[in-house]
Amino acid sequence: MAAEPPLTQLVLAATSVADDLGFVALTDLSRALHGDGGDRYRIIGGHMLTALVARWGLGGDLYRETGDTDLGVPPVLVRELDLIDRLVALGYEQVAGDRFARTMTDLPVRLVGTDEPTRRAIIDVLIPAYTSRPRSNRKVGEALVATEVPGLATALQRPAITMDLRMLRLDRSMLTATLSFCDEVWV
Amino acid sequence: MDAIHALHEAGISTDRLETESSLPGSARPDAILDVITHDGRVRFAVEEKRRAPYPNEIPRLDAMRKALTEQGQPLLVVPFVSESLGLAITGGGWSWADGQGNFDLRAPGLLLRQRRTMTPPKPRRRHLPQGSGSLAIIRALIRFSSNEDEEPSATSLAAQAKVSQPRVSQVLRQLQDLELVVKTERGRWIPDRPQLLDRFLAEYPGPRGTEWYCYSLESPTEVAVRAAAVATDGQLAVSADVGPDLVLAWRRPSIVILYAATEIDIADLGLVRAQGRHDANVIVRVSSDRSIIPLPAFVAEVEGIEVPLADPTQMIWDLQDLGGADRLEAAGMLSEWLLNRH
Numbered sequence: 438m439a440a441e442p443p444l445t446q447l448v449l450a451a452t453s454v455a456d457d458l459g460f461v462a463l464t465d466l467s468r469a470l471h472g473d474g475g476d477r478y479r480i481i482g483g484h485m486l487t488a489l490v491a492r493w494g495l496g497g498d499l500y501r502e503t504g505d506t507d508l509g510v511p512p513v514l515v516r517e518l519d520l521i522d523r524l525v526a527l528g529y530e531q532v533a534g535d536r537f538a539r540t541m542t543d544l545p546v547r548l549v550g551t552d553e554p555t556r557r558a559i560i561d562v563l564i565p566a567y568t569s570r571p572r573s574n575r576k577v578g579e580a581l582v583a584t585e586v587p588g589l590a591t592a593l594q595r596p597a598i599t600m601d602l603r604m605l606r607l608d609r610s611m612l613t614a615t616l617s618f619c620d621e622v623w624v
Numbered sequence: 625m626d627a628i629h630a631l632h633e634a635g636i637s638t639d640r641l642e643t644e645s646s647l648p649g650s651a652r653p654d655a656i657l658d659v660i661t662h663d664g665r666v667r668f669a670v671e672e673k674r675r676a677p678y679p680n681e682i683p684r685l686d687a688m689r690k691a692l693t694e695q696g697q698p699l700l701v702v703p704f705v706s707e708s709l710g711l712a713i714t715g716g717g718w719s720w721a722d723g724q725g726n727f728d729l730r731a732p733g734l735l736l737r738q739r740r741t742m743t744p745p746k747p748r749r750r751h752l753p754q755g756s757g758s759l760a761i762i763r764a765l766i767r768f769s770s771n772e773d774e775e776p777s778a779t780s781l782a783a784q785a786k787v788s789q790p791r792v793s794q795v796l797r798q799l800q801d802l803e804l805v806v807k808t809e810r811g812r813w814i815p816d817r818p819q820l821l822d823r824f825l826a827e828y829p830g831p832r833g834t835e836w837y838c839y840s841l842e843s844p845t846e847v848a849v850r851a852a853a854v855a856t857d858g859q860l861a862v863s864a865d866v867g868p869d870l871v872l873a874w875r876r877p878s879i880v881i882l883y884a885a886t887e888i889d890i891a892d893l894g895l896v897r898a899q900g901r902h903d904a905n906v907i908v909r910v911s912s913d914r915s916i917i918p919l920p921a922f923v924a925e926v927e928g929i930e931v932p933l934a935d936p937t938q939m940i941w942d943l944q945d946l947g948g949a950d951r952l953e954a955a956g957m958l959s960e961w962l963l964n965r966h
Contacts, residue, residue, distance in 0.1 A: 503950050554961055
């Protein structure tokens with residue numbers, strides 16, 4: 438018998454390069470955060486919407502991943518976990534104040550007869566706005582210059598939706614991740 | 625500066641001051657502008673650009689913005705800023721003003737905003753030459769890579785565009801009048817590729833021809849790969865959203881536009897007719913514009929299957945035409961890749 442929504446375990450299949458790169462970023466975030474991070478962070482943005490749509494079985498037409506995976510995390514957790522160092526250890530390089538990218542070369546897609554563009558899994562590290570005037574250049578620690586997200590502080594106070602993800606990449610390999618998302622009320 | 629004139633028209637008093645010439649180039653603003661308020665003066669350090677940045681280019685202006693902050697509130701002045709771009713520029717920590725009288729000036733204790741027009745200005749000069757052959761020449765000039773050994777010649781362009789050499793020369797002269805190409809002493813042509821791309825995107829009349837709205841239970845990428853597997857050479861080209869995803873992935877494709885040289889049987893591709901654009905995830909177009917399918921072919925390989933792609937300029941136009949913030953961002957990234965690739 439099929440599981441009834443809301444689901445806590447999702448199986449997602451990549452149908453595009455954007456999906457594939459997003460799955461890599463989600464897996465890497467799970468490795469960087471799961472356990473030590475508890476549920477004190479949230480995946481937000483397009484990947485959150487996709488996960489919540491899948492959790493409620495609303496149909497793939499509503500999936501909305503973009504090339505960047507947005508992590509909402511309090512500054513204290515960034516420092517406590519040495520999050521930036523963890524991302525660097527996973528192969529990410531900082532390409533902007535809050536953006537980390539890992540070059541991927543194992544995709545089963547290539548351009549013929551022209552220079553191959555660099556394909557990268559991208560993680561944006563965003564922090565909560567604790568005032569009514571969110572800033573786009575808040576320095577956190579030595580390396581991170583993050584954007585403040587209005588409402589994220591509220592989301593972090595609400596119960597997290599923690600889900601186990603199994604993600605099928607384009608090359609048919611399976612990735613797994615356990616991650617906490619904002620709940621539907623916040624969305 | 626048209627932007628200053630617009631501020632004055634809006635009843636805002638300003639003083640334009642001399643810039644400090646001893647500053648290094650990166651930190652030297654194009655102008656210093658004092659906005660006079662009831663409480664005193666707010667100083668803006670102006671960076672003027674010939675074209676507005678794409679949203680994804682804004683973070684790269686951050687170093688410049690920080691340098692300008694030493695002189696005043698950073699203010700970006702460009703020819704035109706759309707509503708969505710304005711939000712992105714403001715989000716990047718800039719104030720902005722454009723030549724159409726729109727502005728958003730922010731500083732502690734100051735917020736001045738005006739939106740006069742939502743649409744970009746019409747080009748002042750004549751239009752680009754149109755028609756399949758002319759468009760093929762323009763697309764070839766935009767594709768021209770900056771590190772190629774030689775600038776394109778009329779002969780090489782004629783071969784790429786499949787038009788006669790006299791017609792190429794005629795089109796190049798028209799583009800020269802529009803200051804979009806420059807002729808070298810050796811008789812070759814140097815294109816102003818960013819300007820050509822902007823003009824193409826603004827003036828392209830669309831693919832025309834016939835189109836069918838269809839629906840598939842498969843993903844747009846699977847439909848594109850299936851179509852490519854059965855297509856003959858030069859008869860099919862895949863455009864947005866799938867084409868850009870295969871080149872420079874940014875958003876999950878939710879639709880695919882297939883350009884076919886002749887009518888194709890949609891049932892062979894497992895497609896059914898949709899009611900309209902709103903419920904279609906596949907659009908099949910048979911266009912009279914032959915320049916959509918590029919020469920030489922632009923091909924992506926997906927799990928061993930060659931998928932012919934539409935000309936990059938067409939993919940960018942289609943992304944913009946389909947619309948949505950994510951697609952506009954993808955269009956910006958693809959434009960940047962096209963103009964900067966080696």
